[in-house]
Amino acid sequence: MRVGYALGAFVCLAGSAFAQAAEDRIVAGEVTEAAPRATTEIQLEAGQAVTVSTQPSGGFDTMLELLGPDGRTVAENDDREPGDLSSQLIYVPQVSGRHTAVVTGYGGATGSFDLVIADGVEFGLSSEARIISESIVTLERQRPLETRPVDLAADEILVVTTHALTETLDTTLTLLDASGTIAAQNDDRGDGSLNSQLVFQAQEAGRYTVELGTFEGASFGDVVLSIAVDPHAEVPFDFDSIERTPFAEYSGTIGGRDTEFDYPLELAAGETILAIAEAINGDLDTVLRLVGADGNPVALNDDRGDGSLHSAIAFTAPEAASYTLELRRYRSGESSGDFTLELSHVEASVVDILQELLENRVTLSGPELTLETPDFRVHYTLEGVDASSTEYAESVGEALQAMLDSQVTQIGWAEPVRDDDGRYTAYVADADGSMGVTYPVQIVFDNTHTADVRETSAARTVFVIDNDFVGMGKEASVHSLMRATATHEFNHVIQFGYDSEEGLDWLYEATASWTETTTVGADQDATDYVETDFDAPEVCWTTSQDGFDYSQWTLLQSMADVYGDGIVVTMWENSVALDGFETMAATLEPVGTTIPDVISRWRTQNYALAYDLAPMFNSTVRIQHTLGSERGWMSKGGLEQLGANYIAVDLDGVYAFSLRGDDGLELLALAHDGGEIQVIPLGRGGVVDTTAYDSVALMIFNRTMPEAPGVCSDVGYSLDVAPATSPAAAPAYSFSAEHFSPPG
Numbered sequence: 001m002r003v004g005y006a007l008g009a010f011v012c013l014a015g016s017a018f019a020q021a022a023e024d025r026i027v028a029g030e031v032t033e034a035a036p037r038a039t040t041e042i043q044l045e046a047g048q049a050v051t052v053s054t055q056p057s058g059g060f061d062t063m064l065e066l067l068g069p070d071g072r073t074v075a076e077n078d079d080r081e082p083g084d085l086s087s088q089l090i091y092v093p094q095v096s097g098r099h100t101a102v103v104t105g106y107g108g109a110t111g112s113f114d115l116v117i118a119d120g121v122e123f124g125l126s127s128e129a130r131i132i133s134e135s136i137v138t139l140e141r142q143r144p145l146e147t148r149p150v151d152l153a154a155d156e157i158l159v160v161t162t163h164a165l166t167e168t169l170d171t172t173l174t175l176l177d178a179s180g181t182i183a184a185q186n187d188d189r190g191d192g193s194l195n196s197q198l199v200f201q202a203q204e205a206g207r208y209t210v211e212l213g214t215f216e217g218a219s220f221g222d223v224v225l226s227i228a229v230d231p232h233a234e235v236p237f238d239f240d241s242i243e244r245t246p247f248a249e250y251s252g253t254i255g256g257r258d259t260e261f262d263y264p265l266e267l268a269a270g271e272t273i274l275a276i277a278e279a280i281n282g283d284l285d286t287v288l289r290l291v292g293a294d295g296n297p298v299a300l301n302d303d304r305g306d307g308s309l310h311s312a313i314a315f316t317a318p319e320a321a322s323y324t325l326e327l328r329r330y331r332s333g334e335s336s337g338d339f340t341l342e343l344s345h346v347e348a349s350v351v352d353i354l355q356e357l358l359e360n361r362v363t364l365s366g367p368e369l370t371l372e373t374p375d376f377r378v379h380y381t382l383e384g385v386d387a388s389s390t391e392y393a394e395s396v397g398e399a400l401q402a403m404l405d406s407q408v409t410q411i412g413w414a415e416p417v418r419d420d421d422g423r424y425t426a427y428v429a430d431a432d433g434s435m436g437v438t439y440p441v442q443i444v445f446d447n448t449h450t451a452d453v454r455e456t457s458a459a460r461t462v463f464v465i466d467n468d469f470v471g472m473g474k475e476a477s478v479h480s481l482m483r484a485t486a487t488h489e490f491n492h493v494i495q496f497g498y499d500s501e502e503g504l505d506w507l508y509e510a511t512a513s514w515t516e517t518t519t520v521g522a523d524q525d526a527t528d529y530v531e532t533d534f535d536a537p538e539v540c541w542t543t544s545q546d547g548f549d550y551s552q553w554t555l556l557q558s559m560a561d562v563y564g565d566g567i568v569v570t571m572w573e574n575s576v577a578l579d580g581f582e583t584m585a586a587t588l589e590p591v592g593t594t595i596p597d598v599i600s601r602w603r604t605q606n607y608a609l610a611y612d613l614a615p616m617f618n619s620t621v622r623i624q625h626t627l628g629s630e631r632g633w634m635s636k637g638g639l640e641q642l643g644a645n646y647i648a649v650d651l652d653g654v655y656a657f658s659l660r661g662d663d664g665l666e667l668l669a670l671a672h673d674g675g676e677i678q679v680i681p682l683g684r685g686g687v688v689d690t691t692a693y694d695s696v697a698l699m700i701f702n703r704t705m706p707e708a709p710g711v712c713s714d715v716g717y718s719l720d721v722a723p724a725t726s727p728a729a730a731p732a733y734s735f736s737a738e739h740f741s742p743p744g
Contacts, residue, residue, distance in 0.1 A: 024116050024117065025116070025117040025118075026115070026117075027040050028112070028113075028114055028115075029112070029113055029114070029115055030111070030112045030113070031060075031062075031103060031104060031109070031110050031111060031113070032110050033110060036104055036105065036108070036110075037102055037103070038102070038113075038115075039100050039102050039103075040103075040115055040117075041098055041099070041100055041101075042098070042100070042101055042117055043097075043098055043099075044093045044099050045093070045096045046094060046095050046096045047092060047093070048092070048093070048119065048120070049090060049091070049092045049119075049120050049121050049134065049136075049224060050090070050091055050092075050093075050117065050118070050119060050120070051088065051089070051090050051116075051117075051118045051120070051121055051122070052064065052066060052088070052089045052091070052101050052116070052117050053080070053086065053087065053089070053115075053118075054086050054087045054088070054103060054114070054116075054473075055086060055115075055116060055470075055471045055473075056085060056086055056112070056113040056473045057111060057112045057113060058111055058112070058475055059085065059474065059475025059476075060085065060105065060109060060110070060112065060473070061078075061079075061106040061107070061473065062085065062086060062103055062104070062105065062111075062113055063077075063103070063104045063105065063106050064076065064078075064087035064089055064101065064102070064103055065101070065102040065103075065104070066089055066099055066100070066101055066102070067099060067100040067101075068093070068095070068097070068099055069095065069097030071100075074093070075089045075091045076089070078106060079473075080473075085472075085473030086472065086473040087103075090121055090163060090165055090224060092136045092224070101117070103115060120134070121134070121163050121224050121226065123159070123161040123197075123226050123228070125226075125228055125230050125233070126230050126231070126233070128230070128231055129159070129229065129230035129231075129232075129233075130228060130230075131226070131227075132150065132227040132229065133148065134224065134226045134227070135224070135225055136165065136223070136224055136225075137212060137222070137223050137224075137225045138222050139212070139214055139220050139223065140220050141220060144214065144217050144220070145213045146211070146212040146225070147209055147210065147211050148209070148210045148212075148225070149208070149209055149210075150207070150208045150209070150210055150227060152205065152206065152207075152208060152229070153202065153205050154204050155201060155203075156202050156229050156231075157199065157200070157201045157202075157229060157230055157235060158175070158199070158200045158202065158208070158227070158228075159198070159199050159226075159227075159228045159230045159233045160173050160196075160225070160226065160227050160228075161189070161195070161196070161197045161198075161225075161226045162195045162197070162212065162224065162225055163195055163223065163226075164194060164195055164221065164222075164223045164224075165221065165222040165223060166219075166220070166221020166222050166223070168219050168221070168545060168546060169194065169214065169219050169220070169223055170187075170188075170194040170218070170219050171194065171195060171196045171213070171215075172186070172187050172196055172212075172214060172215055172283065173185060173186045173197070173198040173210065173211070174198075174210075174211040174283075175200055175208055175209070175210055176208060176209040176211065177206065178206050178207055178208070180281070181280055182278070182280055182281060183200060184198050184199075184307070185198065185279070185308050185310075186198045186307045186309075187215055187285070189307075194215075197307070198307065199233050199234065199235055199307060200235075201235045212225055213283070215283075215333065216283070216333050216335065236307045236308075237305060237357055238306075239276060239304070239310075239312060242274065242346060242353070243346070244274055244345065244346045245344055245345045246342055246343065246344045247343055247344065248263075248342075248343040249340065249341070249343070250263065250340070250341040251339065251340045251341070252327075252338070252339055252341075253337070253339070254327075254328075254329050254336055254337065254339060255282070255336030255337065256336075259328065259329060260327075260328055261327040261328075261341075262324050262325070262326055262327075263325040263326075263327070263343075264322065264323070264324055265290075265322070265323040265324070265325055265343075266321075266322055266323075267317035267320065267321060267323055268317065268320050269317060269318065269319045269320045270316065270348075271345070272315065272316040272317075272345065272346050272347065272348045272350065273314070273315055273317075273344065273345060273346070274312065274313070274314045274343070274344045274345075274346040275290070275311075275312065275313045275314075275315075275325055275341065275342070276304075276311070276312045276341070276344075277310060277311045277312070277327055277339055277340070277341045278308075278310045278339060278340050279309060279310065279337045279338070279339050280337070280338045280339065280340060281338050282335070282336050282337020282338065283335045283336065283337060284309070284329060284335045284336055284337030284338070285302070285303075285309040285329055285330040285333060285335045286302075286309065286310060286327060286328070286330075286339060287301070287311055287327070287328045287330055287331070288300070288301050288311040288313045288326070288327060289325075289328070290313055290315055290323055290325050290326075291323065291324045291325075291326060292321060293321050296445065296454065296456060297443075297445055297457070298315065298323070298445070299313045299314075299315040300443045300445075300457065301313050301354075301443075305354070305357035305358055309330075309335075312354060313325075313354075314350045314351040314353070316348050316351055325341075325343075327339070327341060331501065331503060355442060358439075358441045358442065359442075361439045361441060361462060362379075362429060362462060362464055364379065364384070364386045364429055365381060365383060365384025365386040365387070365429075365430075366381035366382060366383025366384040366386065366387060367381060367382075367383065368380075368381055369381060369382065369390070369393070371393045371394060371397055373398070373400065373423075375422075375423055375424060376397055376400045376401065376404075376426055377419070377421075377424070377425050377426070378393050378396055378397045378400070378427075378428060379425070379426070379428070380393040380396075380427070380428040380429075381429075385430045386429040386430050386467055387467065388428045388467040388468070392428065392467070392478075392482075393428050395479065395482065396426065396428055396465055396482060396486065399483050399486040400424075400426060400486050400490060403487040403490045403519060403520075406487070407487070407490065407491060407494060407515065411519075411565065411569065412566065412569055413491075413569055413572075414447065414449050414450045414494070414498065414573075415494075415497070416449070416461070416494045416496065416497030417444050417448075417449070417458055417459065417461075417497050418460070419460065424461075424490075425462040425463075426462070426463055426465060426489075427462065427463070427464045428464075428465055428467050429464050429465075429466070429467055430466065430467055430468075431467075433471075433472075435469065435472070435481060435484075435485045435488075435525070436463065436464055436465045436466060436485040436486075436488060436489040437463065437464045437489070438461050438463040438464075438489050438492035438493060439461060439462050440459035440460070440461050440496050440500045441459070441460060441461060441462055442459060442460040443457060443500065444458055444460055445457065445458060446458060447497045447498070449497065450497070450498075455497075455498065455576050456576070457499055457500045458496065458497050458498065458500065459496040459497075459500035460496075461496050463492065464489075465482060465485050465486060465489060466482075466485065469481045474525070474528075476523070479523075480522075481523075481525065483520045483523040484520055484523050484524055484525040484526075487515055487516055487519045487520050488512045488513065488516055488525075491512040491515040494572075495508055495511060495512070498572045498573065498575050499572070499575040501579075502575045502580075502583065503579040503580035503583075503708075503709060504542065504575070504580050504581065504583050504584060504709050505542070505544075505549065505709060506549045506552065506709065507572075507575070507583070507584075508549065509549035509550045510550070510553045510555065511553075511556065511568060513550050513553035514526065514553040514556040514557060517553070517557065527613050527616040527617055527618070528618065529547065529550040529551045529553070530551055530554060530617045531551070531617075531618045531619040532547040532548055532550070532551035533548055533552050533554070534551075534606060534617070534619040534620060534621045534622065535619060535622050536622065537603065537621050537622060537646065538624070538638050538639050538640060538643040538644065538645055538714075539640055539643055539712075540640035540641040540642050540643050540712035541555070541599055541641075541642040541643070542642075542706060542710050542712075543640070543710060543712055554602065554605075555598075555599070555602045556568050557611060558598070558601060558602040558605050559598060559602075561605075562601075567587060567591070570587050571583060571584060574586045574587050580708060580709055581705065581708075581709065595642075595705065596703040596705065599642045600666075600668070600703065601679075603644040603699060603701060604668060604670060604677075604699060604735070605735055606621050607621050607677065607699065607743070608670070608736070608737065609739040609740050609741060610677065610736055610737075610738075610739065610740075611739070615739055620741055620742075620744070621646050621743050622646065622743065623646050623647070623697070623743045624645040624647055625645075625647050625648070626648040626649075626650055627648065627649050627650060627651060627698075627719075628650040629651075630655075630721045630722060630723070632718065632719050632721045633647065633718070634716070634717070634718045635700075635716045635717050635719075636716045637714050637715065637716040638716070639665075639700065639702050639714055639715055639716070639717065640712045640713065640714045641702055641705060641712055641713070642701075642702060642704070642705070642706070643714075644699050645699070645700045646670075646697055646698070647697060647698040647700065647719065648697050648742075648743070649695075649696040649698060651690055651721070652690055652691055653689075654690075654691075654723065654724050654728065655688060655690065655721055655723060656685065656686070656687050656721070656723075656726070657669070657682060657685060657686065657687075657688065657698060657719065657720070657721055658684065658685030658719075658720045658722075659682075659684050659685060659719060659720075660717060660718040660719075660720065661715060661716060661717030661718060662704065662715040662717065664702055665684075665700060665701070665702055665703070665715070666681070666682075666683060666684070666700075666701050666703055667682040667683065667684065667685065667686070667698060667699070667701075667719075668681055668682060668698070668699045668701060669682055669688045669696060669697070669698055669699075670696070670697045670698070670699055671688070671692075671695075671731070672693055672737060672740060672742070673693050673694065673737075674737070675736065675737050675738070676735065676736065676737050677734060677735045677740055678693075678733075679731055679732055679735070680729050680730065680731045680732065681729070681732050682698075682729055685720075686728075686729040687726050687727065687728045687729055688728055688729065689728040695742055697743075700719070702715065
């Protein structure tokens with residue numbers, strides 16, 4: 001799985017990885033038609049965590065199950081992440097005894113694999129670390145917060161880490177000092193996962209409190225919480241070490257109706273200021289923006305680069321002018337709490353110090369080597385976990401040059417923001433279980449490569465392409481995966497040249513995945529992601545659930561099939577001035593359509609499998625229910641905004657189907673007629689002659705728009721069936737059934 005983007009200290013979204021240690025037990029296995037279950041016995045001790053994972057060969061899609069001493073299933077996993085066919089379990093047994101790991105193939109698949117059994121959970125601690133505690137914590141609606149006291153000696157380095165056992169759990173960590181003031185905090189640890197890691201060096205001895213919660217209190221589940229002292233842990237930059245002269249201090253509370261605070265500033269030419277906003281309680285995630293007299297931003301920061309959610313801006317005024325410092329909370333959440341804001345005079349060099357925190361996002365495991373092409377600088381090493389080869393780095397450089405030509409010259413994307421020397425910076429390194437990752441490192445606001453428009457949050461980036469793609473369960477060659485990743489990550493670079501703060505978050509990964517299909521041909525990897533959305537079509541479009549943004553690249557293809565590939569570029573051009581749903585609505589209005597209409601057509605196209613790449617899809621849409629009688633059917637809930645339920649019809653005759661439920665629901669019939677899938681709008685009800693078609697399904701579509709991207713809720717409905725004599729409804733449009741396979 002690849003990762004995307006974030007702002008400020010720039011966190012990214014992707015999966016975690018388990019580091020294979022020398023003492024791990026590795027068992028080679030094979031699943032065959034004659035032996036479809038490969039079993040391995042494991043002796044486990046109560047309370048001691050174990051990580052069991054598969055490393056499949058040749059694209060083998062494994063399923064992993066762990067049986068307790070009594071033979072009952074205690075844990076199971078299919079795919080480690082969307083698009084990753086390997087499996088992984090992290091389990092803490094309640095009782096000691098002989099457990100059994102069972103490996104099977106998804107859908108009856110066969111193949112070979114290595115089973116890796118490792119004690120504990122890999123948190124990256126040194127060999128001299130002292131574990132204070134390591135336990136599984138259950139966060140639930142009734143108990144969304146877990147606290148643990150910790151006693152630290154002066155100068156001890158505390159490392160607190162989470163590893164979610166529940167897939168959708170997004171953890172947060174906060175450390176409070178003896179007075180209850182926030183001493184350190186972390187949301188996402190920066191490895192692309194939603195896990196958290198907090199590193200803090202105590203200035204003086206005392207008792208501290210670790211608070212474990214979830215982002216916005218919106219997810220619940222099980223998580224491994226590790227608390228340790230590690231003398232070799234890398235301590236984040238200490239902002240208190242910056243020499244400064246404070247000239248103003250403010251405090252306030254963000255929450256409820258109070259979410260925006262503005263502070264006017266008069267700066268002299270050459271004057272350098274440092275603004276530091278810190279949350280002192282709650283889950284507040286601050287954002288600072290400095291705006292010039294013309295209304296355009298000149299400095300911006302979300303997370304300042306020390307692992308906290310605090311913000312910091314250093315800025316040197318080029319001339320005497322009036323400015324406004326804006327303090328907000330992070331746009332995609334509703335965090336709240338008290339804050340302090342300190343404004344200080346500092347040396348101009350502090351601007352470079354803060355920028356360097358963001359520039360040095362990637363550190364290679366061995367001596368750094370550099371390869372230059374006309375437009376790219378590729379950093380790589382021959383040693384350690386990031387090791388590759390000069391030949392591989394050269395192939396990365398060649399691929400990136402080709403992707404620049406394909407995306408900018410041929411497709412028509414605006415050229416993204418370059419480094420000062422005119423190149424783009426890429427790294428070949430272990431991408432921590434992802435195929436690649438892109439980090440925005442500097443908000444430059446205006447991309448000089450776009451004509452007649454001034455961006456307000458264009459960003460310069462660095463990006464990583466994995467060095468070997470080992471353990472990802474991919475059948476494709478390393479060269480093929482590298483090319484797919486190169487075009488995917490470079491598209492993120494392009495996206496940030498338009499807007500690094502687009503509220504329609506779905507657009508980032510969906511566009512990058514779609515770009516694979518338009519630029520690298522058979523090397524694309526996007527078809528591996530389709531399964532996530534097809535398996536849960538009832539989930540709302542723009543959901544924040546893992547993997548759907550990658551999977552829903554097919555929506556962009558559905559739009560391109562009707563309006564041309566250029567509509568995707570147009571949407572990003574609109575993102576410069578617009579945000580969220582407005583970005584897409586403004587793109588669709590000139591072509592005479594709306595978001596619900598486009599989503600409805602896409603949901604029907606998914607049923608029909610009417611895509612050129614459909615033969616490579618690993619799934620069909622999930623059938624919610626089969627109507628085999630005239631009793632009808634009732635759904636108690638689960639159909640989210642802009643989601644769809646597919647109902648197979650196993651009835652012969654002329655029938656009237658009617659829908660009862662929320663006003664935003666509509667009914668469509670999907671009829672397979674030889675070489676076509678005909679789409680028959682029925683509104684709230686209509687007549688279909690099932691005998692006229694090879695097969696018929698109904699699609700219940702929820703046209704209601706979410707309140708905001710990712711803010712989703714669900715409804716239920718009733719579907720009534722009765723024999724009819726009135727004329728059948730006519731189809732409105734159709735798709736080719738060339739690749740159609742009846743969903744099962």
